[in-house]
Amino acid sequence: MTGAQDIYIQLESVSKAYRVAGQAIPIFSNLDLAIPRGDFVAVMGPSGSGKSTLLNMLAGIDRPDAGRVRIGTHHLDQMGEAARGSWRAHHMGIVFQFYNLLPMLTAAENVELPLLLKPVSARERRLRVERVLDLVGLSGRERHYPGMMSGGQQQRVGIARAIVADPGLLLCDEPTGDLDRASADDVLDMLQTLNQVLGKTILMVTHDPQAARRAKRTLHLDKGVFIEESRAAE
Amino acid sequence: MSTLIRQAGFMVRVNLLSLPRRLAISLSMALSIALVVCVLAGFLALAKGFERALAGAGSPMVAVILGGGAQQENGSDIPTETIRALQATTGDIGVVRDGAGRIVSSREVVVAVDVSTVADQAVRTVAVRGMDGAGATMRDQIVVSQGRLFAPGAREIVVGDQLATALGLTVGRSVRLGTIDWMVVGRFSAHGSAFESEIWADLDAVRAGFDRQNEVQSLRLRLMEPSGLMLLQARLSTLGTVPLVARTEADLYAAQSERTTRLIRLFAWPLALLMAIGATAGALNTMMSSVSDRTVEIATVRALGFQRFAAFIGTWVEAVFLAAVGVASGLVVSWLGFNGWQASTIGANNTRLAFELSVTSDVAVIAGLLGLAIGALGGLIPAFVATRLPLTAALRARG
Numbered sequence: 001m002t003g004a005q006d007i008y009i010q011l012e013s014v015s016k017a018y019r020v021a022g023q024a025i026p027i028f029s030n031l032d033l034a035i036p037r038g039d040f041v042a043v044m045g046p047s048g049s050g051k052s053t054l055l056n057m058l059a060g061i062d063r064p065d066a067g068r069v070r071i072g073t074h075h076l077d078q079m080g081e082a083a084r085g086s087w088r089a090h091h092m093g094i095v096f097q098f099y100n101l102l103p104m105l106t107a108a109e110n111v112e113l114p115l116l117l118k119p120v121s122a123r124e125r126r127l128r129v130e131r132v133l134d135l136v137g138l139s140g141r142e143r144h145y146p147g148m149m150s151g152g153q154q155q156r157v158g159i160a161r162a163i164v165a166d167p168g169l170l171l172c173d174e175p176t177g178d179l180d181r182a183s184a185d186d187v188l189d190m191l192q193t194l195n196q197v198l199g200k201t202i203l204m205v206t207h208d209p210q211a212a213r214r215a216k217r218t219l220h221l222d223k224g225v226f227i228e229e230s231r232a233a234e
Numbered sequence: 235m236s237t238l239i240r241q242a243g244f245m246v247r248v249n250l251l252s253l254p255r256r257l258a259i260s261l262s263m264a265l266s267i268a269l270v271v272c273v274l275a276g277f278l279a280l281a282k283g284f285e286r287a288l289a290g291a292g293s294p295m296v297a298v299i300l301g302g303g304a305q306q307e308n309g310s311d312i313p314t315e316t317i318r319a320l321q322a323t324t325g326d327i328g329v330v331r332d333g334a335g336r337i338v339s340s341r342e343v344v345v346a347v348d349v350s351t352v353a354d355q356a357v358r359t360v361a362v363r364g365m366d367g368a369g370a371t372m373r374d375q376i377v378v379s380q381g382r383l384f385a386p387g388a389r390e391i392v393v394g395d396q397l398a399t400a401l402g403l404t405v406g407r408s409v410r411l412g413t414i415d416w417m418v419v420g421r422f423s424a425h426g427s428a429f430e431s432e433i434w435a436d437l438d439a440v441r442a443g444f445d446r447q448n449e450v451q452s453l454r455l456r457l458m459e460p461s462g463l464m465l466l467q468a469r470l471s472t473l474g475t476v477p478l479v480a481r482t483e484a485d486l487y488a489a490q491s492e493r494t495t496r497l498i499r500l501f502a503w504p505l506a507l508l509m510a511i512g513a514t515a516g517a518l519n520t521m522m523s524s525v526s527d528r529t530v531e532i533a534t535v536r537a538l539g540f541q542r543f544a545a546f547i548g549t550w551v552e553a554v555f556l557a558a559v560g561v562a563s564g565l566v567v568s569w570l571g572f573n574g575w576q577a578s579t580i581g582a583n584n585t586r587l588a589f590e591l592s593v594t595s596d597v598a599v600i601a602g603l604l605g606l607a608i609g610a611l612g613g614l615i616p617a618f619v620a621t622r623l624p625l626t627a628a629l630r631a632r633g
Contacts, residue, residue, distance in 0.1 A: 052629065061537060061625040082541060089539025096629060100534040104251035116240050117539045161538075173629050 008037035014067035028224040040195040040202045042212035045221035051205045060084035089117035093162030097174035099154040101146040108142035114165040132160040152183025172204040188214045245548025263520035264560035266513040267605045271564025275601035277502030279572045279591040281495040287589035288491035291428040292484035299453040310451045327469040328462025329455040340369035341450040352402030362433045364440025381405040381420030392420035394430030396588040431588045517612025525620045533627040542621035549617035557609020561602045569593045
């Protein structure tokens with residue numbers, strides 16, 4: 001069990017529905033979730049189960065219709081759009097399924113993006129970019145453009161971008177969904193290292209059971225309800 | 235540096251770097267703006283050239299006396315006895331006198347005459363101005379560029395450079411004006427002013443050649459200073475019963491140019507504005523395509539924490555940048571195509587008035603500002619749309 005003081009991510013009685021053609025389609029109803037700091041959680045579930053909506057809500061991209069979303073000391077459900085953007089810039093990194101690198105920028109410039117949102121000098125930005133690119137094994141590829149890299153390398157640039165500002169939380173949306181097995185394993189190794197060595201709290205949405213096995217625990221979501229939780233073997 | 239400014243600068247850079255992906259539609263926007271700038275600059279250059287030709291002809295130090303209530307030389311008539319009475323005036327009437335105390339003046343008459351061009355025998359109506367010997371010296375900035383001035387009483391003419399070039403007249407050539415042959419003895423430059431569209435000859439020779447015995451349409455006098463005009467006007471009011479009016483040469487030509495330039499601008503602005511509305515719609519369409527093309531990029535950086543303001547500025551500056559490219563292209567084409575281009579129209583005496591189109595800095599600024607306004611307005615709505623893109627587009631979209 002986790003004590004209340006250790007809970008880093010907390011959803012309380014969260015409800016969310018989308019309106020389609022004037023009709024409300026419920027996604028969640030009174031959903032609760034508690035994730036302690038330093039956890040590595042995989043969320044699995046069939047299409048339409050609410051995984052993406054959950055991720056959007058934890059990223060502050062979407063807001064619940066009812067209930068509370070707290071991450072650390074920040075209550076995202078009570079924050080305005082600009083404040084949530086600022087919160088993302090300072091406290092969270094996102095790893096996208098399709099990397100979402102800007103093709104006209106080099107690897108280093110892509111990684112530097114989140115640092116532009118902080119009062120960090122150009123020299124400090126360069127040093128931090130070099131350090132994280134080295135950490136993800138892309139030292140020497142700073143000036144390469146995304147189009148010159150494999151999918152696995154692009155995802156590593158995406159991970160470097162997600163951690164360069166040293167956020168406490170990493171949200172990963174199908175991070176291995178577009179990769180071959182070997183590249184996927186590399187990326188998962190990296191996420192495990194970030195969790196175990198650097199203490200990052202990671203929430204990963206995935207369809208891949210092998211990816212989910214790398215997490216400390218896996219939550220199974222179906223029709224907006226967590227139906228099962230499994231823990232990795234110690 | 236504020237992170238907001240840094241975000242905006244970054245978005246501008248990313249947008250401009252992504253332009254090659256949208257090269258064709260971006261160039262079409264710049265081209266449509268260039269066309270608007272070209273059209274407006276062309277018309278304004280026309281008005282400016284006409285204005286310059288007439289403004290350059292007038293001096294504030296020369297008074298032109300017109301008679302019979304006329305506002306221009308055509309239709310004016312000054313009786314001989316009135317001229318004699320004025321020349322007999324003693325005392326200060328604000329005009330320059332020679333060493334012998336005589337008023338320095340030039341009696342003048344303008345006749346509209348058909349002349350055939352040397353090259354294709356096309357008939358053009360030109361102004362033949364008969365003047366006293368002091369007439370040429372009365373005009374500032376006149377330079378005899380070839381040959382010499384006409385001799386008193388002789389059937390000799392000097393031709394303005396622009397007109398001589400248009401008609402193909404050269405010094406030493408004989409040309410038929412009316413029923414008489416005249417000898418071209420010189421050409422003169424007037425720095426492109428309206429005088430260069432005239433033929434000058436001796437007053438008596440013109441009056442004899444065109445059956446205008448004793449006729450004087452205007453009397454030119456050199457003023458001591460611009461304020462001397464009031465003294466002159468006061469003296470004129472005491473001379474006889476014919477109404478006489480004195481204006482500075484500068485005012486006379488400015489009034490002539492005002493009507494035409496106003497007409498040109500009246501035609502130019504509605505046309506340019508109609509084209510500008512079309513170009514603004516085109517710019518809006520182009521920038522909406524740009525936002526659509528960059529949806530994933532915009533949503534990605536917004537998902538990372540970039541503010542809406544940065545997304546707005548990035549798109550808006552792209553629109554203004556493309557407009558600036560259009561403005562620069564339009565002005566270069568206008569300058570190369572229009573500046574110095576020879577045009578002509580019918581002047582005040584129903585004669586041909588030649589002038590050069592003039593793409594001046596104020597013409598460039600006005601046309602340029604209209605072009606930039608097209609980009610700035612056309613980019614506003616797409617820039618707003620860019621700030622409202624759903625961020626969920628970033629999370630599952632293939633970038």
